[in-house]
Each structure stands twice: as C-alpha cells, then as structure tokens.
Amino acid sequence: MSQESQRNIRCLVAKVGLDGHDRGAHVITRAFRDAGFEVIYSGLHKAPEEIVQAAVQEDVDVLGISILSGAHNTLVPKIVEGLQEYDAFEDTLIIVGGIIPEEDRDGLEEDGVDAIFGPGTPMEETIEFIRENVQPRD
Amino acid sequence: MATQDAPDLVDDLLAGKHRALARTITKIENRSAGYRDIVSALYPHTGDADVVGITGSPGSGKSTLVDKMAKQYRDAGEEVGVIAVDPSSPFTGGAVLGDRIRMASTSTDMDVFFRSMSARGSLGGLSTATADAVKALDAFGKDKIIVETVGAGQSEVDIVKTADTVAVLVPPSSGDDVQMLKAGILEIGDVFVVNKADLTGADKTVTELKNMLDMREADPGDWTPEVVETIAKSGEGVENFLGVLDDHTDWLDESGRREQQRHQRHAEELRNLLREDASDLLADELAARGGIDELVERIDAGETTPYDIADDVVGPLAECLEAQRD
Known part of the structure; x- marks a missing residue:
C-alpha cells in the first residue's frame, strides 16, 4: 500500500521572559510560513515551562527562541532541562535568535542549542539550516 | 524516540506519557507508515470522553471561549484535551497556528493537552486525522475533548461532526437572516453561542437565531438547539454554556441517540x-x-x-x- 506520508516541518517560535520586542519573531513566523512550515507562535512574556509545554504537546521539529533581553544564559538552560524531562530534547532542533554576545555562544551551544542566528542573518540561511538539520519523525 | 516502534508508542501513550501522545498525533497527521496500526490498537481504549466541537467565523471568540472552558473543566477536576484546526496556505502548505496563544488560563498545566493542527489540504483527509487525534486523546484518558475549527467550508463542518455535541459561535450583528441560512450553520449546531454579548446587537442576534431555529423542521424527540450568551473574555455565561453542553450529553444518553451517533460515525470512518x-x-x-x-x-x-x-x-x-x- 502506498500510504503517502504528508510531512510538514513544525516549528514553535517562542518569546520567553521579560522581553517585549516581538517584531523579529513576527517576521520570522511569516518567513517560516511562506517557506511551507507550520508555525506556532507562543506570544510574549512566556515562562520557560510554558515553552516546554508547547514544544512537547505540539511535537515541533524546531524550537526557535527569540531573546533580546540578555537573559539567555538563565532562560535557555531551563527550557532545555524541561525538554529533557519529557524526552523531547534529543529530537528537537533548538535555534536561538536575537542579541547574543559572542562570549556567550559557546556556552549556549554546550547547553544544547544547535545554532544561533544573530541580527542580519539572511532568512534563507536560517530556513536552509532547518531543512538540513531537522530530525525525521517517521 | 524518533524510531520508536508502534506497540511501544501505544504502551507509552496508555501509560500517560505526554511525549508519546504528542508523537502519536504527529504520526496520525503525517500518515506515517504504521499509523493505522497505532489507531487500531488505541480503538478499544476509546469511548469514555465527551467530545465538544466548537466552530464559528474567524474572530468570533472561539479560542478565548475554549480557554475558559478548559479552565472550568480543570477546576472541576476533569482532564482536558484540545485540538485546534487552522487553515493552511494552499500554495506553500505553510500555516501560522495561532490558537494556542489564547490558552492563557491553563498554561503550564500539563493536564490540558493542547494541539494545533493545520488543514493540510489533503484529499479530504482532515476529518479523518482529526477524528483519529481525538481517539488518541480519548485513549490517553482525557475526560473532555474540545475540537476547535474555523467554521468555513465543508471540511470544517465534517470535522465538527466528529464531536458528540456541536457549539456554533455567532458574533453579534453578524449579518441578516439570509447570511445565517447561507452559512448552513443551523443544521449542525446543538448549541448556539452569541459571544461578545456585551456588544450592541447581541439581543437582536439572539432573537434572530431563535426565530430561525423555530422555523427549522424537526422530528418529535429531537434535541431542541439552545441559544446562550457569553462574554468569553471575562468568562461571563461560560458556566451556563457548559451546563447546556451537559444537558445535551444527558439527552444523548437518555434518547438513545448516542448509539445512533456512534453508528453513523463508524460508518463514516x-x-x-x-x-x-x-x-x-x-x-x-x-x-x-x-x-x-x-x-x-x-x-x-x-x-x-x-x-x-x-x-x-x-x-x-x-x-x-x-x-x-x-
């Protein structure tokens, strides 16, 4: 039987913590949609637990965290821990966008972030990275 | 977990693992190889949940109402599952699934399992996928399952029909009588909810709806659709609305219609x-x-x-x- 699989890349665009700037997240959400992804946008001011809940329940391939507040070193590890608790860390591609100082990058990647895209990254680059690196769900 | 076998996945789901439930729904959505065996294995564990379908035009307040419903159900100690269906682009297949953003009252509560689905424009398979996702939530042990969809088009009507009870949201002053007839919504609703009832025109809409419902042809013994008013934003009227949903559930049992409904649903499946x-x-x-x-x-x-x-x-x-x- 040729059961045709209908796979779409699912992505959660997350704003976490006390950071009220979501212009970038909106632009990314739209670009992902136009790339054919199914995008779930978290809304502003989410706690790490809310992001974890959404990522686990929605079974997203990609978790994109947008942080402009400088709190990435505390918020990102909390999200990673939460994902691990629900066995959702291994097969979720975690990318971070926003203002991340050069000296923090290695630390975040050690924590489990797969890629960091700073301001000015061409949208195609991010989309291409996702297409090449998502874990198969089937 | 990416390569997990079907039987393991079913076991994990029945054991209450959230990730297994999430992955099962993914497989159902993707129609991955083996998804049918999974649904088949879940089948015997279904049938205990009350399934409510919520539909209505964009902006009528569906998501906000669903949020308040979930909160009340949780306060009563019930476990809740929500499936929210949003349209997708027929050109790229992409979608922004925006209903989750309204689920503020129950965020971080893992016993509310909220899942966004996109209408992938597939061979009319969406209602099958939704019905199967409902089964997964049911087998997982959810007491109340809410299916939310935009009330435009035949496929959405089909999705809503997978529910035991269908509520149709009607915003105040949503057009004249003819609009209501045209949308064909009168036939599918068990309960009509005039949401945003604090807006002007709400009373008129209630009256219009009641008049239209009076004119419909009904067999004796049929359920008489009710019209309720809510202000989902503040939660006003939600308790009353849930009371009407319960009344409908009781009626299904007492009238023997539940069996009939099940039979029709199985035939359709x-x-x-x-x-x-x-x-x-x-x-x-x-x-x-x-x-x-x-x-x-x-x-x-x-x-x-x-x-x-x-x-x-x-x-x-x-x-x-x-x-x-x-």
Missing part, C-alpha cells in the same frame, strides 16, 4: 478509509501504466476520453473483486 485505500490502489495502478500524465496526454490529443480511461483502469479491479466474491 469506514467509508473514508475505504475511499482512501481504493484511491491508493488506483494510484499504484496508474503509476504502473506509466503515470497519469501519459494517460492525460492521450485525452489532450483527442484520442480518448477520461470516461474510457476510468473504465479501462477500474474494469480489471471490478472483475477481480467479482471473481473473489463467488
């Missing part, structure tokens, strides 16, 4: 599956004959007609079945 399977069989057959394009080129060239080719392709299949039947 079977029909959908058969249709899908048959069309897969024929797709294979077309591929074996050199692909659909080659056949269509012959039609383009005026050598034959779609009818002749269809007869030609289905003929052997029919003969084969006939021979087997004896």
Whole structure:
C-alpha cells in the first residue's frame, strides 16, 4: 500500500521572559510560513515551562527562541532541562535568535542549542539550516 | 524516540506519557507508515470522553471561549484535551497556528493537552486525522475533548461532526437572516453561542437565531438547539454554556441517540478509509501504466476520453473483486 506520508516541518517560535520586542519573531513566523512550515507562535512574556509545554504537546521539529533581553544564559538552560524531562530534547532542533554576545555562544551551544542566528542573518540561511538539520519523525 | 516502534508508542501513550501522545498525533497527521496500526490498537481504549466541537467565523471568540472552558473543566477536576484546526496556505502548505496563544488560563498545566493542527489540504483527509487525534486523546484518558475549527467550508463542518455535541459561535450583528441560512450553520449546531454579548446587537442576534431555529423542521424527540450568551473574555455565561453542553450529553444518553451517533460515525470512518485505500490502489495502478500524465496526454490529443480511461483502469479491479466474491 502506498500510504503517502504528508510531512510538514513544525516549528514553535517562542518569546520567553521579560522581553517585549516581538517584531523579529513576527517576521520570522511569516518567513517560516511562506517557506511551507507550520508555525506556532507562543506570544510574549512566556515562562520557560510554558515553552516546554508547547514544544512537547505540539511535537515541533524546531524550537526557535527569540531573546533580546540578555537573559539567555538563565532562560535557555531551563527550557532545555524541561525538554529533557519529557524526552523531547534529543529530537528537537533548538535555534536561538536575537542579541547574543559572542562570549556567550559557546556556552549556549554546550547547553544544547544547535545554532544561533544573530541580527542580519539572511532568512534563507536560517530556513536552509532547518531543512538540513531537522530530525525525521517517521 | 524518533524510531520508536508502534506497540511501544501505544504502551507509552496508555501509560500517560505526554511525549508519546504528542508523537502519536504527529504520526496520525503525517500518515506515517504504521499509523493505522497505532489507531487500531488505541480503538478499544476509546469511548469514555465527551467530545465538544466548537466552530464559528474567524474572530468570533472561539479560542478565548475554549480557554475558559478548559479552565472550568480543570477546576472541576476533569482532564482536558484540545485540538485546534487552522487553515493552511494552499500554495506553500505553510500555516501560522495561532490558537494556542489564547490558552492563557491553563498554561503550564500539563493536564490540558493542547494541539494545533493545520488543514493540510489533503484529499479530504482532515476529518479523518482529526477524528483519529481525538481517539488518541480519548485513549490517553482525557475526560473532555474540545475540537476547535474555523467554521468555513465543508471540511470544517465534517470535522465538527466528529464531536458528540456541536457549539456554533455567532458574533453579534453578524449579518441578516439570509447570511445565517447561507452559512448552513443551523443544521449542525446543538448549541448556539452569541459571544461578545456585551456588544450592541447581541439581543437582536439572539432573537434572530431563535426565530430561525423555530422555523427549522424537526422530528418529535429531537434535541431542541439552545441559544446562550457569553462574554468569553471575562468568562461571563461560560458556566451556563457548559451546563447546556451537559444537558445535551444527558439527552444523548437518555434518547438513545448516542448509539445512533456512534453508528453513523463508524460508518463514516469506514467509508473514508475505504475511499482512501481504493484511491491508493488506483494510484499504484496508474503509476504502473506509466503515470497519469501519459494517460492525460492521450485525452489532450483527442484520442480518448477520461470516461474510457476510468473504465479501462477500474474494469480489471471490478472483475477481480467479482471473481473473489463467488
């Protein structure tokens, strides 16, 4: 039987913590949609637990965290821990966008972030990275 | 977990693992290999949940109402599952699934399992996928399952019909009587919710709805649709609305309609599956004959007609079945 699989890349665009700037997240959400992804946008001011809940329940391939507040070193590890608790860390591609100082990058990647895209990254680059690196769900 | 076997996945789901439930729904949505075995294995564990369908025009307040419903159910100690269906682009397949953003009252509560689904524009398979996702939530042990969808188009109406009870949201002053008839919403609703009831025009909409409902043809013993008013944003009227949903559930049991509804649903499920399977069989057959394009080129060239080719392709299949039947 040729059961045709209908796979779409699912992505959660997350704003976490006390950071009220979501212009970038909106632009990314739209670009992902136009790339054919199914995008779930978290809304502003989410706690790490809310992001974890959404990522686990929605079974997203990609978790994109947008942080402009400088709190990435505390918020990102909390999200990673939460994902691990629900066995959702291994097969979720975690990318971070926003203002991340050069000296923090290695630390975040050690924590489990797969890629960091700073301001000015061409949208195609991010989309291409996702297409090449998502874990198969089937 | 990416390569987990179907039986393990079912075991984990029944054991209450959130990730297993999430992955099961993914497999159902993707129609991954083996998804049918999974749904089949879940089947015996279903039938305990009350399924409520919520539909209505964009901006009528569905998501906000669902949020308040989930909160009240949780306060009463019930476990809740929500499936929210949003449209997707017919061109790119992409979608922004925005209903989750309204689920503020129950965020971080893992016992509310909220899942966004996109209408992937697939062969009318969306209602099948939704119905199967409801089964997964049911088998997981959810007491109340809410299916939320934009009330535009036939496929959405089909999705909502997978629910035991259907609520239709009508915003105040949403047009004259003719609009309501045109949308065909009167036939599918068990409860009509005039949301944003604090806006002007709400009373008029309630009256119009009631008049329209009075005119519909009903058999004695049928459920009489109710019209309720809510202000989902503040939660006003939600308790009353849930009371009406309970009344409908009780009526289903007392009138014996639940059995009838189940029967119809099973028949519909079977029909959908058969249709899908048959069309897969024929797709294979077309591929074996050199692909659909080659056949269509012959039609383009005026050598034959779609009818002749269809007869030609289905003929052997029919003969084969006939021979087997004896």
